[in-house]
Amino acid sequence: MVLLLLWPYMNLPKTYIAKDYEKNIYQKWLDSKCFEANPKSTKKHYSISLPPPNETGVLHVGHSLGLTLEDILIRHHRSLGYDVLWLPGTDHAAIATENVVEKILLKEGSSKHKLGREQFINRTKQFVAGSRETINSQIKAMGASLDWSRSRYTLDDTLSRVVSEVFVKMYNDGLIYRGYRIVNWDPNLQTNVSDDEVEYIEEKAKLYTFQFGPFEISTARPEVKFADKYIVVNPKDKRYSKYKHLETFDIEWINGKVKATLIKDESVDPKFGTGAMTITPWHSQVDFDLALKYNLDKEQIIDLNGKLLDIAGEFKGMTINDARPKIVQKLHSKGLLLKVEDNYLHKLAVNSRGKGTIEPQIRLQWFIDVNKEVVLWKGQKKSFKQILQSVIREGDIKIIPKHFEKTYFNWINNLRDWCISRQIWWGHQLPVWYKDNVDKNEIYVGLKPPEDQTGWKRDQDTLDTWFSSSLWTFSTLIDQKFAKDYSVSLKDMLNQSLDFKTYHPTNVLETGWDIIFFWVARMILSTTYTTGQIPFKEVYLHGLIRSENGKKMSKSDPESNIDPLEVIEEYGADSLRLALIQGLTAGRDIRLGKSKIITNRNFCNKLWNVARYIEDQEISDDDRVELKSEADHWIISRLNLTSKGVIKDLNNYRFSDAYHKIYHFLRDELADWYIEASKVQENPNLLKYILKNFLITCHPIAPFITEAIWQSLDQEDLLALKTYKEIIEFDSSKAQNFERLVTIVKELRLIKKSLDIKKLAINSSSGLINRNFETIKKLVRIEKLEDGASTSNKTLTIAEESFTLNIDNTVFKKYLSDLEIKKGLLDNFINNLNKRLQNRSYLDKAPEELIEESRKQLQDALKDLELINSQIIIIKNS
RNA sequence: GGGUGAUUAGCUCAGUUGGCUAGAGCAUCUCGUUUACACCGAGAGGGUCGGGGGUUCGAGUCCCUCAUCACCCACCA
Numbered sequence: 001m002v003l004l005l006l007w008p009y010m011n012l013p014k015t016y017i018a019k020d021y022e023k024n025i026y027q028k029w030l031d032s033k034c035f036e037a038n039p040k041s042t043k044k045h046y047s048i049s050l051p052p053p054n055e056t057g058v059l060h061v062g063h064s065l066g067l068t069l070e071d072i073l074i075r076h077h078r079s080l081g082y083d084v085l086w087l088p089g090t091d092h093a094a095i096a097t098e099n100v101v102e103k104i105l106l107k108e109g110s111s112k113h114k115l116g117r118e119q120f121i122n123r124t125k126q127f128v129a130g131s132r133e134t135i136n137s138q139i140k141a142m143g144a145s146l147d148w149s150r151s152r153y154t155l156d157d158t159l160s161r162v163v164s165e166v167f168v169k170m171y172n173d174g175l176i177y178r179g180y181r182i183v184n185w186d187p188n189l190q191t192n193v194s195d196d197e198v199e200y201i202e203e204k205a206k207l208y209t210f211q212f213g214p215f216e217i218s219t220a221r222p223e224v225k226f227a228d229k230y231i232v233v234n235p236k237d238k239r240y241s242k243y244k245h246l247e248t249f250d251i252e253w254i255n256g257k258v259k260a261t262l263i264k265d266e267s268v269d270p271k272f273g274t275g276a277m278t279i280t281p282w283h284s285q286v287d288f289d290l291a292l293k294y295n296l297d298k299e300q301i302i303d304l305n306g307k308l309l310d311i312a313g314e315f316k317g318m319t320i321n322d323a324r325p326k327i328v329q330k331l332h333s334k335g336l337l338l339k340v341e342d343n344y345l346h347k348l349a350v351n352s353r354g355k356g357t358i359e360p361q362i363r364l365q366w367f368i369d370v371n372k373e374v375v376l377w378k379g380q381k382k383s384f385k386q387i388l389q390s391v392i393r394e395g396d397i398k399i400i401p402k403h404f405e406k407t408y409f410n411w412i413n414n415l416r417d418w419c420i421s422r423q424i425w426w427g428h429q430l431p432v433w434y435k436d437n438v439d440k441n442e443i444y445v446g447l448k449p450p451e452d453q454t455g456w457k458r459d460q461d462t463l464d465t466w467f468s469s470s471l472w473t474f475s476t477l478i479d480q481k482f483a484k485d486y487s488v489s490l491k492d493m494l495n496q497s498l499d500f501k502t503y504h505p506t507n508v509l510e511t512g513w514d515i516i517f518f519w520v521a522r523m524i525l526s527t528t529y530t531t532g533q534i535p536f537k538e539v540y541l542h543g544l545i546r547s548e549n550g551k552k553m554s555k556s557d558p559e560s561n562i563d564p565l566e567v568i569e570e571y572g573a574d575s576l577r578l579a580l581i582q583g584l585t586a587g588r589d590i591r592l593g594k595s596k597i598i599t600n601r602n603f604c605n606k607l608w609n610v611a612r613y614i615e616d617q618e619i620s621d622d623d624r625v626e627l628k629s630e631a632d633h634w635i636i637s638r639l640n641l642t643s644k645g646v647i648k649d650l651n652n653y654r655f656s657d658a659y660h661k662i663y664h665f666l667r668d669e670l671a672d673w674y675i676e677a678s679k680v681q682e683n684p685n686l687l688k689y690i691l692k693n694f695l696i697t698c699h700p701i702a703p704f705i706t707e708a709i710w711q712s713l714d715q716e717d718l719l720a721l722k723t724y725k726e727i728i729e730f731d732s733s734k735a736q737n738f739e740r741l742v743t744i745v746k747e748l749r750l751i752k753k754s755l756d757i758k759k760l761a762i763n764s765s766s767g768l769i770n771r772n773f774e775t776i777k778k779l780v781r782i783e784k785l786e787d788g789a790s791t792s793n794k795t796l797t798i799a800e801e802s803f804t805l806n807i808d809n810t811v812f813k814k815y816l817s818d819l820e821i822k823k824g825l826l827d828n829f830i831n832n833l834n835k836r837l838q839n840r841s842y843l844d845k846a847p848e849e850l851i852e853e854s855r856k857q858l859q860d861a862l863k864d865l866e867l868i869n870s871q872i873i874i875i876k877n878s
Numbered sequence: 879g880g881g882u883g884a885u886u887a888g889c890u891c892a893g894u895u896g897g898c899u900a901g902a903g904c905a906u907c908u909c910g911u912u913u914a915c916a917c918c919g920a921g922a923g924g925g926u927c928g929g930g931g932g933u934u935c936g937a938g939u940c941c942c943u944c945a946u947c948a949c950c951c952a953c954c955a
Binding site: 015269272278284287404410414584585593595598610612614616663750778825828843846847850854857 | 881890950
């Protein structure tokens with residue numbers, strides 16, 4: 001006890017326990033309103049829209065990465081002196097949310113249809129109300145410096161208004177149409193989904209070959225074949241050259257005779273199976289396209305619940321899975337089954353939400369036309385497809401990393417009309433009314449219901465979630481006072497909203513590459529159309545986070561799954577942030593495991609202890625900073641380099657490089673060398689200066705710990721409010737002297753270590769060594785060699801400084817082998833340089849600075865070699 | 879079938895317009911308890927940069943080719 005009291009007083013505890021600080025610090029930031037944007041400010045502006053998480057979501061490590069990168073960019077720009085807006089919000093996530101609520105209802109023995117639309121929506125609102133705060137508080141735990149005063153939600157009045165406005169505008173421009181098209185129908189969820197939401201799961205299935213009149217046809221899906229009456233072959237296929245295009249055949253089939261027509265079309269692959277196939281236009285996109293091309297009949301076989309219709313005769317009402325073997329059996333009994341192959345690899349289409357099997361259906365749906373050239377962009381009428389291509393091609397928007405531009409173009413080239421209607425209730429209901437009957441042609445599309453509502457019925461469908469999120473960058477910046485004022489047009493709403501005028505286009509969209517089609521492309525589409533502006537100037541794509549063994553993280557595998565909330569609790573948000581950017585490359589997946597997080601927790605603790613040490617120093621009252629020792633000049637030169645380098649890296653999205661600079665400075669320069677040196681040649685005011693400036697540099701990357709230390713330095717203001725500062729001047733020749741000192745210390749340590757000498761003493765007439773002798777003594781743990789103490793003293797020269805050592809001949813000779821190795825390396829290097837410098841072509845073609853550098857390198861190397869040689873001679877002679 | 883990315887130390891990865899005597903973290907090994915820190919310090923070992931060819935004064939970096947892995951898109955009757 002007594003002993004403890006005698007220990008020097010320390011402000012800070014010995015280890016940094018993040019959770020003791022982070023919540024308080026975040027609250028302080030909130031209280032100071034330092035995250036709030038100020039559009040009236042005369043500073044330059046910088047803005048990012050947070051990709052809105054699902055309101056019912058729980059923070060996962062993918063969110064953490066996005067939040068970390070965006071927060072770094074945001075804080076970095078604040079430090080650069082910008083007025084900054086980072087706008088948060090949540091997405092209503094139509095299908096996902098409806099799905100969750102339906103499951104809850106199912107448990108209660110209820111269903112959405114039992115409740116009815118209004119009650120169901122109320123129920124969903126209730127459910128959602130609680131969970132939005134959950135995700136937001138988890139975002140705060142990451143340290144994200146969002147402007148919460150501007151938080152938005154996709155179902156806000158303003159955003160809903162904009163959704164309707166854009167729908168109506170597109171409809172009036174003829175860009176939205178209603179039509180019968182093949183859609184991806186999910187019988188489980190009773191809705192269709194967009195092409196991009198369909199996933200394919202590979203499975204083994206049976207491939208059946210049947211006799212179909214004179215043709216043999218193969219299929220994995222006999223149950224849809226009832227109404228097949230078109231055979232398609234390739235026109236170049238010689239096996240079928242005796243038959244003519246449009247020739248008809250009477251064919252015995254599942255339920256008796258059918259009349260079938262032959263179609264010859266290039267799209268058929270003659271190498272697959274028999275080269276002949278039948279088509280089912282109602283339940284296949286490709287078949288549907290063929291049917292359109294040749295104007296063929298289309299018949300529905302399967303209903304919306306996945307059951308067979310009347311056309312199936314005796315099989316009517318059966319589900320597909322039940323009917324399949326029975327139909328095969330029937331065809332077999334009729335002698336029409338020729339072959340069954342078992343291991344046919346087949347890709348099953350499923351909904352990415354809920355994994356229900358997709359059953360293509362023809363349905364009357366709403367679409368956005370991507371090919372109609374009526375959209376005004378840069379003074380020309382273009383199609384959405386053309387605009388999507390041109391903004392990237394012409395550099396209006398830059399994608400980082402660049403190679404994703406190819407993926408993007410590839411997707412756009414294959415883009416079909418975007419199906420925007422969904423048969424669910426949670427979301428933006430279509431602003432569409434029908435007179436009397438849904439199937440009749442009288443349609444009203446408007447912001448408000450028809451004035452005389454008698455006989456009008458609103459479309460029951462809602463819009464694809466991505467329709468509203470595609471408006472996110474600008475719909476969130478519109479003044480909310482306009483939401484219900486229909487006297488103000490959409491154009492005026494934009495023009496009169498200061499936030500929109502100030503912060504749009506946003507500077508960068510930061511998101512995962514997996515969302516480039518869903519969201520990035522659609523934002524460009526909707527935003528250019530509505531505002532005439534691009535939504536963002538740059539797109540930074542990050543990769544997916546994988547577990548340490550390279551697998552996708554999943555909650556079902558708790559061994560490898562990293563839960564950010566657990567990590568924050570145990571190691572702190574900063575450790576997680578640092579781990580996420582260590583080794584990060586744009587667009588590439590990263591592996592994340594505990595070890596990386598622990599490394600960075602250790603790094604935080606190192607910073608903590610450096611601060612602890614510095615705070616313990618007696619700082620003189622005047623607070624004046626002055627450079628005294630060579631170490632002082634050196635560390636300032638390093639700090640300068642680090643600080644400037646980090647700023648440059650962050651300007652260029654080089655997060656990992658910035659990380660390494662900070663890591664290197666703290667551990668290898670400040671802690672290992674300068675602090676140790678400063679214990680001998682004290683300069684506490686400078687130490688504090690270095691710490692403060694280093695904290696400013698680190699703050700965007702590790703905001704919590706830097707702020708915690710800043711607060712403990714008795715600072716009255718918040719670190720979060722500080723801007724980058726110029727580092728004071730230094731003398732570079734003095735800085736270089738210290739560099740030489742470092743070389744000497746390293747060499748002496750090596751001698752002690754490799755020659756296993758416990759006590760080493762040196763003597764020197766060198767000014768550098770004598771000025772810094774106490775430092776060397778401390779760093780190497782050596783003694784001063786008394787003048788004339790021994791006649792067997794050996795002379796060494798390192799970094800141009802000579803000194804004598806008290807080692808005996810046998811030990812000294814062991815040092816020879818070290819020197820020989822060094823000499824070998826140096827010889828090699830010199831040879832290469834000589835070769836290069838004697839090469840005529842090199843001298844002619846290489847840039848002058850480079851040649852100059854080579855010459856200097858050679859000079860230095862020769863000098864080193866000379867020293868080593870003389871050293872070797874001394875040792876050999878001793 | 880079309881496309882993209884990757885292949886660098888035992889592991890995870892940097893290496894920006896070619897200038898490299900190829901780096902970092904982790905792991906391994908040796909040494910060390912020096913009052914900021916053992917969540918520490920001082921050191922060491924470890925690589926013919928996937929193979930082959932080419933362009934160049936010069937290639938980890940650019941081009942061609944092969945191999946392996948991962949992913950995306952389309953198709954799969």
